[in-house]
Amino acid sequence: MSGDVSGELKRTLGVFDAVVVGLGAMVGAGIFAALAPAARAAGPADGALLAALAVAACVAYCNAHSSARLAARYPASGGTYVYGRERLGPFWGYLAGWGFVIGKTASCAAMALTVGAYVWPGQQHAVAVAAVVALTAANYGGVQKSARIARVIVAAVLGVLGGVVVACLSSGAADAGRLGGDWGGAGGGGGAAGVLQAAGLLFFAFAGYARITTLGEEVRDPERTIPRAVPLALGIALLVYAAVAVAALSVLGSPGLAGSAAPLADAVRAAGVPGLVPVVRVGAALAALGSLLALVLGVSRTTLAMARDGHLPGTLAAVHPRHRVPHHAELAVGAVVAVLAATVDLRGAIGFSSFGVLAYYAVANAAAWTLDGAVRGRLVAALGLAGCAALALSLPLASAATGAAVLAVGALSYAARARRPAAR
Numbered sequence: 509m510s511g512d513v514s515g516e517l518k519r520t521l522g523v524f525d526a527v528v529v530g531l532g533a534m535v536g537a538g539i540f541a542a543l544a545p546a547a548r549a550a551g552p553a554d555g556a557l558l559a560a561l562a563v564a565a566c567v568a569y570c571n572a573h574s575s576a577r578l579a580a581r582y583p584a585s586g587g588t589y590v591y592g593r594e595r596l597g598p599f600w601g602y603l604a605g606w607g608f609v610i611g612k613t614a615s616c617a618a619m620a621l622t623v624g625a626y627v628w629p630g631q632q633h634a635v636a637v638a639a640v641v642a643l644t645a646a647n648y649g650g651v652q653k654s655a656r657i658a659r660v661i662v663a664a665v666l667g668v669l670g671g672v673v674v675a676c677l678s679s680g681a682a683d684a685g686r687l688g689g690d691w692g693g694a695g696g697g698g699g700a701a702g703v704l705q706a707a708g709l710l711f712f713a714f715a716g717y718a719r720i721t722t723l724g725e726e727v728r729d730p731e732r733t734i735p736r737a738v739p740l741a742l743g744i745a746l747l748v749y750a751a752v753a754v755a756a757l758s759v760l761g762s763p764g765l766a767g768s769a770a771p772l773a774d775a776v777r778a779a780g781v782p783g784l785v786p787v788v789r790v791g792a793a794l795a796a797l798g799s800l801l802a803l804v805l806g807v808s809r810t811t812l813a814m815a816r817d818g819h820l821p822g823t824l825a826a827v828h829p830r831h832r833v834p835h836h837a838e839l840a841v842g843a844v845v846a847v848l849a850a851t852v853d854l855r856g857a858i859g860f861s862s863f864g865v866l867a868y869y870a871v872a873n874a875a876a877w878t879l880d881g882a883v884r885g886r887l888v889a890a891l892g893l894a895g896c897a898a899l900a901l902s903l904p905l906a907s908a909a910t911g912a913a914v915l916a917v918g919a920l921s922y923a924a925r926a927r928r929p930a931a932r
Contacts, residue, residue, distance in 0.1 A: 521727045523736050525659075529805070530720045530741030532658035532798040535665055535748055538713025540772055540792040541622065542858065543756060547766035550706035551699065555687065557762055560706035561753055565746050567707070567899060568714040570892030571869040572742045574876030576735040577885060579720075583730030586813025587806070588872040593817070595875035599922060604871035605814045606918035609807055611864025611911070613841065615712075616640070616803045617848035618858070622796040624849075626789050636849035643801045644842030647808070648828075648835055661798035668791030669752055671784060672772050676755035679779035686761040687754060704902035708866070711899055712858045714745065715865045716802060804841055811837040819922075859907025860914075863900050867915060870896040 521529070543557075550556035578591040586605065593601025623639045624632035646657055676682060720727075720737050727733045756765055756775040768774045772792070776784040812834035815824035828835040873892035879885060900908065 521733070523733050523740070526720050526727055526733055526737035527741045527744070528658050528662055529802055530716055530737060531662045531744060532716070532802045534714060534716035534741065534745040535662060535669070535795065535798070538710075538799070539669065539749060539752055540770075540788075540795055542710055542713045543753060543765055543771045544768050545858070546706040546709045547762050547771075549702050549709060550762065551702045552762055552766075556703050557706060557757065557765070558687065558750075558753060560703045561710055561749060563703060563707035563895075564710040564714055564899075565742075565749075567711060567892060567895035568742060568746075569739075570888050570895060571872060572738045573885070573888045574873045574892055575869070576738040577876055577879060577881070578872060579734040579738075580731045581879065583727065583734070584813070586810050588868050588875070589810050589813050591875040592871040595878045596871065598817075599919075600871050600874070602814070602817075602819055602922050603915065603918060604868045605810050605819070606922075607864040607867045607911075607915055608810050609814070610914055610918070611861045611868075612803055612807045612810075613844055614848070615858075615861040616800055616807065616841070616845040617852065618861070619796045619800040619803060620845060620849040623793050623800070626793040626796070633850050637846050639797060639800060640804075640842055640846045640849055643797065643804060644838060644846075646801065647804055647838050647842075648831065648833065658798060658801060661794050661801070665791055665795045665798060666748065668787055668794075669748055669772075672776055672788060673751045673755040675776050675781045675784055676759045676779045679759060679781070681779050682755075682758040683761075684758065686757050686759075701902060704898060705904070708862050708899040708903045709858060710749075711866065712862045713749065714742070715862075715869075716741075716745070716799070804838065804845070808834055808837040808841045811841060819925075859903050860910050863903055863907055863911030864914070866896045866900040867911070870900075 546560060547557050550560050575588070575591075578595075579587070582590050582594055584590050587608070589601050589605030589608065591601070592604045617636075620636035620639050621632060624635035628635050720734060720741065727737075752772070756771055759775050759778045760768065760771070764774070764778070765771050770788075770792075773785045773788045776782070776788060811820060811824050812827075814820045815822055815837065824834070824837045824840055826834065826836040870893055873889045873896065876889040877886055877893070900911070903911075
C-alpha cells in the first residue's frame with residue numbers, strides 16, 4: 509500500500525501506556541543477562557555491584573530528566589535526534605540519531621537471539637527471525653496494538669521477577685552478609701574503574717525510557733504525559749532491578765553471580781526452588797520479546813524522523829494511511845534485524861549498544877543545557893553529560909573503540925553530504 513510521506517502519526521497513548529512501553533524496554537532481557545557481566549566487571553566485593561547499579565541509575569535519572577524536559581518542548585517522533593537538531597544544530601541531531609539507530613538495531617538482533625536461546629537453543633537463529641517477523645507485524649498494525657502486547661509481557665515478566673525475589677530472600681540460603689562484601693579483602697575488587705564499567709554495562713538495561721520520548725508524536729497531551737511517564741517508568745524499573753540484584757546476591761554472592769551464564773535461574777536453584785527454573789526461562793524469553801518490541805518501535809520512529817530530514821531515503825518517511833504508523837521504516841528495520849538475527853551472534857553487542865546510547869544521551873543533556881528554566885535543570889544536564897562520558901569511556905576497550913568508529917563513519921558521511929551542494 510502506498511503511504512502518506514508527509515502525514516503525522518496518530519496520538520493514542522496515555523500515561524499508563526507510555527509507562528508500559530518504557531517498562532517493556534527496561535524490564536527486559538537486560539535484568540536476566542546483564543547482572544553477570546556487570547558483576548565480573550565490578551569485582552569480588554559484593555557491594556560493588558549495588559554501587560554500580562546506583563551509579564547507572566543516577567546517570568539514567570539525569571538523562572531521563574533532560575529527555576522529559578526536551579520531549580515536552582518538542583513532542584515529535586525522533587527523540588534526541590529532534591532535540592539535538594533543534595537546540596544544537598543539524599549535525600548533533602544527526603549524530604545522535606545515527607548512534608541510536610545503529611546501536612539499537614544491533615540490540616534488536618541481540619534480543620531476538622536471546623528469545624531463540626531460551627525458547628529453542630538448537631534453533632536459536634530460526635526462532636529469532638520468527639520473533640522479529642511476528643513483532644514487526646504487530647507494530648505494523650498500530651502503536652496501540654503494540655502497547656497492549658507490551659502490557660501483557662510486562663505483567664508476566666514482573667510476576668516472574670517477583671517470584672525470583674521471594675524465592676531467594678525467603679530461602680535458608682540467603683545471607684545478608686553477602687550484600688556488603690569485603691572491599692579491601694583478598695583479591696581486591698574492581699575498584700572505581702570496575703564500578704564504572706559495571707555501571708556502563710548495567711546502563712544497557714536502563715536505556716528503555718528513550719522509547720517513550722521517541723514516541724512523542726503518538727502520545728496524547730505530550731507536554732504533560734511524557735514528563736510524567738518517563739520518571740514513573742524509570743522509578744519502577746530501578747525498584748525492580750534493586751530487588752532482583754539484592755535477591756541474587758543474597759544467595760549467590762558476587763563471585764557466584766559473575767560466573768553464571770543464567771544468573772536468575774541459578775539463583776532460584778541455589779535457593780532450593782529448582783521448579784522455578786523453567787518459569788524463569790519463559791520469563792527471560794518474554795522479557796526479550798518485550799525489549800525487542802519496544803526497540804523496534806523506537807528505532808523505526810527515529811528512522812522516520814531522519815528520513816523526513818533527508819538523512820535517510822525519503823520512502824522511510826511514509827506513514828500508513830490507515831494505521832498511521834511509519835510502515836516503511838518499520839519494515840526496513842524489521843528486515844535488517846531479521847538478517848542480522850539469522851546470520852550473526854550479537855551477544856557481545858551490549859557494550860557497543862551502551863556506547864551508542866550513552867553518546868545519544870550525551871547529546872540530549874547538552875541540548876537540555878540550552879533550555880531556559882531553573883538552575884536545577886542545567887545542573888542535572890551537566891551531571892548527566894559528565895556521567896555519560898565517564899560511563900562510555902569506562903566500557904571495555906573493544907566496545908568503546910567500535911562505537912567511536914561507527915560514530916566517526918556517521919560524521920564523515922554527514923560531512924560528505926554537506927559538501928555536495930557547494931561542489932555543484
